Amino acid sequence: MSTNPIVTGKLVCVALNDQQQLDKLDATFNEAPYKAAPTQPVLYFKPHNTWNTDGATIAWHEEGLVVGASLTVVFGKECCRTSAEEALSYVEGYTLTHDFSLPEKSYYRPDIKGKCQDGSAPVGAVVVPASDVADPQALTVVTQVNGETVSELPVSQLHRGVAELISIISNIMTLQPGDAIAVGFPGDRHPVKQGDKVTSSIAGVTELTNQVEA
Amino acid sequence: MKHARVLYKGEGQHNDVELDVTVNDQGDLVTAEGTVISESEVTWLSPIKNPGTIFALGLNYADHAAELAFEPPKEPLVFLKGANTLTGHKQNAYRPDNIEFQHYECELVAVIGKEGKNISREDAMDYIAGYTVCNDFAIRDHLENYYRPNLRVKSRDSLCPIGPWLIDKEDVGDISDLRLTTHVNGELTQEGTTKDIIFDVPFLVEYLSKIMTLKPGDMIATGTPKGLKDMQPGDTVVCEIEKVGALTTYIVSEQEFYGDKY
Incomplete structure (x- = not known):
């Protein structure tokens, strides 16, 4: 477990914010x-x-691990x-979060x-200043496992966008x-195996790589 | 020993300074240098200097679970709170606008003093520094069945007053039958005993540390007994736990609380 220089206060994650996942679960929500259905952002x-x-290695868990990546907004002022x-005027910059968790049941x-396994939330690699990102809604988060693309999530596909969530x-x-x-993860979290290398990127912004313990 | 943190404006100083103090038997505050300060000269802060993870228990008293028409849980119902919720003794907490039901929850808080993972029930108390009292307010209007109790119910600014102090565990001793009471405007509205806790502190330390590393400054708020009552601006609520302390909170409107930020 290592400390992270980017997040020092609260790391708030938004679940169930991928519109495709919400559409798919629509019937389930009524049971x-x-x-x-949720009327408010689902937060953890x-x-x-x-x-x-x-670069950190993620501890393996006997029940298995899934990963999702999210565009992450970092605050520089209250x-x-x-x-x-x-x-958006409160945003210092943008980065990525990998949420390694046990399969979501x-x-x-x-x-x-x-959601609270030690070391399961890498954030980074760098924070790109907000002034360098014209429109966070235009970004796309791509995740690769061992070099193969497993998800592509345009931020515009999120049910609630960055500004609305901050508000x-x-x-x-x-x-x-x-x-x-962390404003939203792909609805289908991707299962990973021991030794898998997970790299997520936002073109022109940053890249985050972690390896699951072999 | 009772350990507190306060804001104090000393003679000749322009700004309040944060002080770590102890509280003596007369209720006076004593600085590290031995200077005695009257309580009337300070603003109380949360006694936990570097708050870590705030764990809270739902439905952890058999009588309270029945009051809410829930079966007592077979596994602890644990949720997390942000440090933005913490405020000190004799401070304001707010009632959100346009809601019907906000209630207090008087809770014994065990504060972690030593880092540990996979701690056994038998060793659990070695990892506890001491205890304090919190008032884990809930806004029942905002409950939804997603990660329930959700953050909108349980993680609002000022809605977890804590204190007045952290008392060393040795000064409390056995915590298995401590009386808890809540008074609203002087009237007794909640009464219970930690004897009715379903999952006790040693169990919770073992349970949580099996999942994750516990660190100094992490807190476990152990749940509340029955006796819910709605709060309104102007109310004064006092949560008291035998041998630990009495925590006073003043309820104000959302507008009064946020002032210029409203």
Whole structure:
């Protein structure tokens, strides 16, 4: 486990934000235990024991691991109750998060065991200044496992976009410098095996590589 | 020993400074240099200097689970809270606009003092530094069946007052039958005992450390007994746990709390 110089406060992740996944789960959402589709962003924390870096090896878990990558917004100043119109002015820069978790079986209860394994949230490699990114909605996150592309998620495919999420989340919790939001992962998390090399990239922004423990 | 953190404006100083103090038997605050400060001269802060992961338990008292019409859980219902929720003793916490039901939750908090992974139940107490009290407010209107209780219910600014102090575990001793009470505007509204906890502190340390490394500054809020009541701006709520402390919180409106940021 290593400390991460980028995230020092809260790492807030947004689940169920891939519009294709939401469409696919539409019928399931009306059944127990959910009973209704979510009306708000579905959020979870990756706590400090999970924070990790580019190049880090990810511990294997006997129940298996899946990975998803997300565009991640890093805050450089306090962001409290902002509007969607002003939200992007609080962003210091953009980076990537790999969320290694146990296979997602249910979204009903907080998934502490699935989401809080040590070192399971590498963030990086670098933070690209917000001034270098004209429109975060135009970015695409590509993930490769052992060189083969396993997912391509255009940020425009997210149910809620970057500015709207910052606005909603900053009305629940004040965001501080060193806090970050992973805005959305591909709906189908990709299973990985021991020894797999996972590289995600956003063209022109940054790349993040991790290897699963052999 | 009771350890607290306060903001204090000393003589000749322009700005408040953060001080680590201890609290003596008379209730006075004593600095590292031995200077005694009256409580009236300070603003209380969260007693945990570098808060780590905040674990909280749902439905962890048999009587409370029944009150909410839930079967007692077979596995702990654990959720995480952000450090933005923490505020100190005698501070404001807000009632969000346009809601019907916000309630307090008086909880015993065990604070981790030593890093550990795969800690056995037998060794668990070696990893606890001490205890404090928190008031883990919930906004029931915002409950949804996704990662329930969701962050919008449980991770709002100021809605986990904690304190007044961290008391060393040796000064509390046995925690298996401590009386908890909540008073709203002086009226007793919640009463219980840690005897009714379903998953106790040693169990939770073993359970969580099997999943992840626990670190100093991590906190486990162990759940609340029955006795829910709605809160309104103007209310004063006091959560007290025998041998640990009494935590006072003032409820204000969202507009009053955020002021210029509203």
